[in-house]
Amino acid sequence: MDFFAQQDLARRNTRVLVILFTLAVIGLVLLTNVLVAGFLFFSEDYNVYAGSRGGWMGFLQQLSWDRFGTISLVVIGSVFLVSLVKWLQLAAGGKAIAESLGAEKVLPQTRDADERRALNIVQEIALAASMPVPDLYLLRDERGINAFAAGVTQADAVIAVTTGALHHLKRHELQGVIGHEFSHILNGDMRLNVRLAALLKGITFIGDVGYILLRAGTHRGRVRTGVRGGGNSNNSGAALPVLGLGLLVIGWIGGTCAGFIKAAISRQKEFLADAGAVQFTRDPDGIADALKVIGGYVPGTFVHRARAAELSHMFFGAVTHRLWQGFATHPPLDARIRRIQPRWDGEYISRRVRHYPNTRIESADVEFRPGREALVAAVAAVEATRGIRTRPLAPLTEHPPAGPGAGPETEEPPAPAIPPGLLAHVDDPLGASSLVLGLLISDDPAHRDRQLALIAEREVPGQATLVNTVAPGLAALPAGLRLPLVNRCLPALRAMSAPQYRTFKETLLAVIRADQHTELLEWCLYQLVRHYLDPEFVQVTPSRPRYARLGKVTAPLTEVLSVLAHEGSGEAEAAFTRARDELALPKLRLRPREALSVRAFSEAVHTLADCYPLLKPRILKAMGEAASENGEICPVEYEILASIAAVIDCPLPEDLKAPPL
Template identity: 35%
Template structure:
């Protein structure tokens, strides 16, 4: 899977989505206007006035009323989903957040599978939701960015699938997280919400007309027109969703096989759907039907948001016999080829291999006894986060402990001290995976408590007057999960000269971070500059004068560039840190910060 190519296709998909939405709105307005023009024309003719279909004033009112209602509904939904949209969708569909410290055996298995996949993918483990009222087998991933993603599964998925099948479903959803589908899916929900409002408004007018006696005829006519046009809009919306989502499902299925190298996992889950079903009965499921793992409702092939289950299984494993496989007969795995990607380090962005998964499982298994359980509890995750940021210098450590004790008391101070002793015995390369495991538990705190955690982290980092690479990436990841920027925040337009200077400065910073001698840093920079998005970059020999605020601003500008530009930049950044053949924890942490800022999940690497 070409991650940056998928992002570019998602951008194009958004533009096509907006075009189809505009055409649908124009069509709906035209139908309403023609109906109103005919009605008013017949009324004028009855009074002896000339009848005409061209009524500019009526067209203006129709455009303002119908078009305005659709646009207002879409903008409202977009604003509602702009921050933590994934969690909003999950809650709206009746989802229940699963505590990371759950003792339910099935939920524990789900959390473990998600943890393993997240560490392998190089992103914070997404929060997990369960749709308890849904007995069908289904799941979805939602969120504007990988750091804001959530994964939701139905109760039927937990109860009906074994671990391999569950892992296949989770891998499918991680593919949606990693290839840019989620943001497009959220925008599709917002766009279609405005069209659905027409039907709701029409039904409201019809109810009002029933209680208005003879004077209710105009309301009834208007309500009926809105209902009819609303259903036409719903039909158009289903066509749009079907066109957008079908091919993305094939890609996600292939990626799931590529991630796990186990076609029986996802094919088995699809076979269970063929036997049990995947329907979602929540009344809000229609808006989000394109996001699900399986079709959320029975629809004609023209309107279906998902390809037929049998076709999906055949593409994964051509020899699969659905009914025989359900009975446990005939096994014949096949390899699913992933699309050709870009070259270099960027080719691994968004990729999860079986080796990555094995390494993730081994990493979790090798952690000290009880540490994973601590990271899965909100209080324990908070203590672990603070412990990871504690200094080894006595005077600075004392100031940091004072900050913790003032905010959370002596008990939290003691807990952090005990955890710090455990965490310091681990290799430095374990810090980022530990942080990825802790972040989703922190999101279980209420908003005020999350703000307090961010404030304490800022104080701990500021205690020594400097910011290390790990402190920098920890703050970025923490804010991305606990205080995400609105999904609809506009991309800034940056002049090419400014981007060139930013690329040179970022590569210079990475070169200095991994090399003590200037000649070595310059050599690493020169090698990376050869594959950077710009030619003729100049090395900055000054190691100082580059604060974390400067780096934030630099990365924000670079993040506004096109996916292909960012792909080359990620390759160049990786080229700097790997130039000498040794990857230090500091280099990996800075590379992770760059990848996170550029919205590119970093492949699992070891220092």
């Protein structure tokens, strides 16, 4: 699957969404004006016994241009204000969306076998997709087999699964479901889904207002029972619930439009995500068998969380039953299966249903507050202060040997490449931060002592000692394993509190600047950490497509390609020429080494992040040519390219994947 083309399609679908949203708002404005005119006509000019004095002309007189303009401004302003508020809520990141649905983060320290299996799968597919490991969330006590990916960018993406999926799917089936969600992340569907949810909330808001007016009018009618008043006043009081009912009907019409918009945009993307799951797992039976299990499973994919219907287009399967397929946000199961297995015999797979407590989580019960990971970080800090080191859990790549009766559910992990002594520290914030700092420790004794002294000055209990302990093992780590190790540390680093992260980031910068010189690999490590952790703790503005042609970014391209050509393994002039030819920009000229700086390189990379999605793979391929010798990249060059790809929010093209160690 061409993920870059799908990202561009998602961007263009956003334009379609805006057009449909605008048409829906225009329809709501017209209907609301007609309704208000009718309300005023019946409350002021109409008598139930005598009828109307002005007839239709009296009704048309209520449709004045001044009133039309005022009502239109109120409706449009309300819709856009509600959409903006909803967007700000959802744009807080995947963590906020998952927690708003009542999902709980699965911690790396979990001892539950099913949860550890799911964490394993997320890590494996993240490695296959060349992206950092997203956090895993669990919708507990949900019997339906479902999942979703949420977030705005890859940096703040999370994946959530239901307990039903965790308990009723075999390993290869769960791989297919999680691979499907990774496809949504890489296709750029998450940002589109967030925009869709925000805009559609604005459309349905008028119905919420109508419900309030209907209730208020009914209550007012009960209070005024038996009280005499003028006829117009009585007409007005009687018309208030009618106005509310009318707005409620308009809201229902808006909800119908919202359903059509969701269905029109979401359905085709599910087919593409299924194909992406096959690409990640290299096993079409995984996603196909998962769909077959859902077809033969009584609870299906239903989710009973209070806000699930509002975000139904984000899920792997339909969260509620639809009487008519025209409103369905997902294609029929049999159609999805036949896309993957055209010769499917039509038989579903039956699984025994496991029952869970019938708990319904209401949206009012969910607050945005520190989760379990914050508690773990606090406990780790207390233990470090006391000098206590808890026995580390077995790394997620280690599993007990299969017993004599082991079936297809037996874990078969890949051979561990990162030494177990280092993996033992990736699951707690102190250990993970120490590993990242240890990657920066110099071989020069004097420089090393300065770096360790800077770490000790931050007064994080036990960190300087732990960095000194793991530094020799990290120095011996092959270049191709440093990036996977950093990616493995990210979930634990996200569990830090905001003050802990601020201290860690300051320490990281101090260690990098200890020799008054920043190397390219140090920049790469810092950018990876900043790019994937900043959204967890601070408000970050994601890059936006601004440059549709390479001709508009020739200056940053020259800067980046020149640095890579000088730092790469090949001859600089020849490498730069290959990169220039790849972009078909003959006017680019190699800059001399002394005119280059890491600061200018960083600014240039961030400018390239604003290019359109279809330009980014071409830019990355040109960078690969500039950094390599005859197009063959080594592990060090791959780490540099992977870091740049992360900063510009673009997966590495297939021909730039990790080289063999």
